Amino acid sequence: MKSAGPKIDRNTIVISIKDLQKSFGEMNVLRGIDLDLYKGENVVILGRSGSGKSVLIKIIAGLLKPDSGMVKLLGSEINNLDKKELLALRLKIGFSFQSSALYDGMSVWENLQFPLVRNRRDLTKKQVNETIEQVLNDVGLLQTIDQMPAELSGGQKKRIGIARMLILHPEIILYDEPTGGLDPVTCVEINNLINKVQLQYNTSSIIITHDLSCAKSTGDRIVMLSDGIFFRQGSFEEVFNTDDERVKSFYNYYILNQ
Amino acid sequence: MDTALKNSQPHQKSGTLQRKKIASFFVSVYDVYKFIAGFFKEVFTGPYEFKEIVRQCYEIGCKSLAIITLTAFITGIVFTKQSRPSLSEFGATSWLPSLIAIAIVRALAPLMTALVIAGKVGSNMGAELASMRVTEQIDAMEVSSTNPFKFLVITRVLAITITLPVLVTYFAFLGLAGAYLNVHHNESTSFTTFMTNAFVKISFLDLFSSLFRSVVYGFTIGITGCFKGYNAKQGTVGVGRAANSAVVISMFLIFIEEMVIVQIVNYFR
Numbered sequence: 346m347k348s349a350g351p352k353i354d355r356n357t358i359v360i361s362i363k364d365l366q367k368s369f370g371e372m373n374v375l376r377g378i379d380l381d382l383y384k385g386e387n388v389v390i391l392g393r394s395g396s397g398k399s400v401l402i403k404i405i406a407g408l409l410k411p412d413s414g415m416v417k418l419l420g421s422e423i424n425n426l427d428k429k430e431l432l433a434l435r436l437k438i439g440f441s442f443q444s445s446a447l448y449d450g451m452s453v454w455e456n457l458q459f460p461l462v463r464n465r466r467d468l469t470k471k472q473v474n475e476t477i478e479q480v481l482n483d484v485g486l487l488q489t490i491d492q493m494p495a496e497l498s499g500g501q502k503k504r505i506g507i508a509r510m511l512i513l514h515p516e517i518i519l520y521d522e523p524t525g526g527l528d529p530v531t532c533v534e535i536n537n538l539i540n541k542v543q544l545q546y547n548t549s550s551i552i553i554t555h556d557l558s559c560a561k562s563t564g565d566r567i568v569m570l571s572d573g574i575f576f577r578q579g580s581f582e583e584v585f586n587t588d589d590e591r592v593k594s595f596y597n598y599y600i601l602n603q
Numbered sequence: 604m605d606t607a608l609k610n611s612q613p614h615q616k617s618g619t620l621q622r623k624k625i626a627s628f629f630v631s632v633y634d635v636y637k638f639i640a641g642f643f644k645e646v647f648t649g650p651y652e653f654k655e656i657v658r659q660c661y662e663i664g665c666k667s668l669a670i671i672t673l674t675a676f677i678t679g680i681v682f683t684k685q686s687r688p689s690l691s692e693f694g695a696t697s698w699l700p701s702l703i704a705i706a707i708v709r710a711l712a713p714l715m716t717a718l719v720i721a722g723k724v725g726s727n728m729g730a731e732l733a734s735m736r737v738t739e740q741i742d743a744m745e746v747s748s749t750n751p752f753k754f755l756v757i758t759r760v761l762a763i764t765i766t767l768p769v770l771v772t773y774f775a776f777l778g779l780a781g782a783y784l785n786v787h788h789n790e791s792t793s794f795t796t797f798m799t800n801a802f803v804k805i806s807f808l809d810l811f812s813s814l815f816r817s818v819v820y821g822f823t824i825g826i827t828g829c830f831k832g833y834n835a836k837q838g839t840v841g842v843g844r845a846a847n848s849a850v851v852i853s854m855f856l857i858f859i860e861e862m863v864i865v866q867i868v869n870y871f872r
């Protein structure tokens with residue numbers, strides 16, 4: 346179980362989603378999603394591969410347009426924003442990609458410097474260097490500063506991806522499968538990193554995963570996505586204390602792997 | 604009756620298919636229009652990515668020097684060699700320098716440089732941006748509150764539009780140098796005489812039209828490569844497709860533009 350996190354402010358909603366729908370051609374991927382994320386909270390979205398988790402998180406980040414429904418980030422509805430307002434809003438939102446999406450033509454240092462110097466034009470060269478070193482230190486990868494992304498392992502790439510979004514000090518973080526395809530030890534490291542970020546940077550997050558140990562150790566609340574809707578939510582124990590087949594198949598698999 | 608029905612069905616189907624194709628053609632024309640409009644909208648607003656433009660100019664220009672040198676030189680030599688017999692029939696080999704100069708400056712330099720660069724740089728742009736698109740690097744730029752269009756597209760299109768006229772000029776001089784080698788070998792003309800003869804028939808309009816065309820071709824290669832790469836789809840297959848269609852389409856457009864611009868310039872001559 347997750348050790349005591351920061352205090353969750355139940356009066357402030359940072360992300361509010363109402364009746365979100367999205368289909369690709371004939372396929373209805375999301376069929377009415379409702380979610381409120383409170384300030385300081387980590388919500389884990391669990392779902393099988395292909396259930397639409399990445400689609401959902403990309404809609405939240407404004408990378409995909411929903412067919413209908415509303416997404417409110419920090420009080421403003423993203424579909425009503427013009428380009429400039431969207432850019433300003435995105436400064437407060439961090440997105441960690443399933444594929445890490447590091448800029449493979451740039452070194453680790455340049456990857457981190459890229460968003461920083463374009464959004465903080467007031468910083469001196471020295472401050473830029475210090476900020477980069479500090480955030481690399483936070484994810485424990487200072488030694489990779491001069492390497493290229495192709496020379497990093499999958500877990501290292503994930504952590505550099507997290508560092509790249511932390512450097513702008515986001516208020517909300519969206520993690521798309523932070524532990525996908527990693528070994529159990531690295532998974533634990535990433536889980537700890539997510540919790541550390543929540544405390545140290547004072548963030549609220551949505552964490553998408555199909556890894557129950559990640560869900561258990563990082564989530565203040567779990568929601569389960571299946572057939573385009575959230576059909577269960579609550580704490581880890583609440584969600585898995587049921588006879589529902591869809592939940593049990595998930596859980597049995599997890600027990601098997603413990 | 605039965606057969607008539609059977610026959611009419613596939614016909615109807617292909618009818619709707621054609622209508623869909625036509626519709627999607629207009630959709631893509633609109634997409635291209637939006638892309639170019641986006642370019643002109645963003646190119647005049649700061650902040651500017653000067654460093655990246657310079658880097659791209661270097662990538663495009665310096666790294667193409669070798670292949671341009673080779674093509675230009677060989678074109679010059681071969682073209683002179685091939686033209687010599689027909690001129691010497693009339694005892695007019697003294698016209699060679701100006702004939703070659705006209706051929707190179709008016710036609711060969713802009714066209715050949717553009718085609719070589721379309722193959723080398725256009726495909727590279729298409730592949731590079733497409734792989735960034737399919738590995739979500741462009742999305743990553745967008746969510747980190749930077750403008751990927753500005754950083755990736757504007758810089759590349761500007762860089763190639765600036766660099767191509769320079770490469771065309773370089774091509775023209777090297778082509779003439781190749782021609783000089785051949786002329787000198789046969790008639791032992793001095794370099795100054797050769798160059799003076801060469802430029803006798805070249806007017807300001809010729810130079811202007813060649814440079815103008817190379818600007819247009821550079822822009823065409825840049826926009827086509829970036830459009831295809833930036834809008835790539837379907838994973839790694841899309842990368843190959845983007846690179847391929849960037850080259851094919853830009854070459855096609857270059858020939859069309861060549862025809863149109865030459866017609867217009869001839870009207871002023």
Ligand SMILES: Nc1ncnc2c1ncn2[C@@H]1O[C@H](COP(=O)(O)OP(=O)(O)OP(=O)(O)O)[C@@H](O)[C@H]1O
Nearest residue numbers: 369374392393394395396397398399400401443555
């Ligand atoms: N751009 C797209 N065009 C068409 N279909 C898409 C597109 N993006 C996603 N889909 C479809 O939407 C469904 C959900 O995809 P999504 O990537 O959200 O799954 P996921 O839950 O993230 O799975 P995983 O755990 O494997 O990452 C899939 O069936 C996929 O085929």
Ligand SMILES: [Mg+2]
Nearest residue numbers: 398399443521
């Ligand atoms: Mg996914």
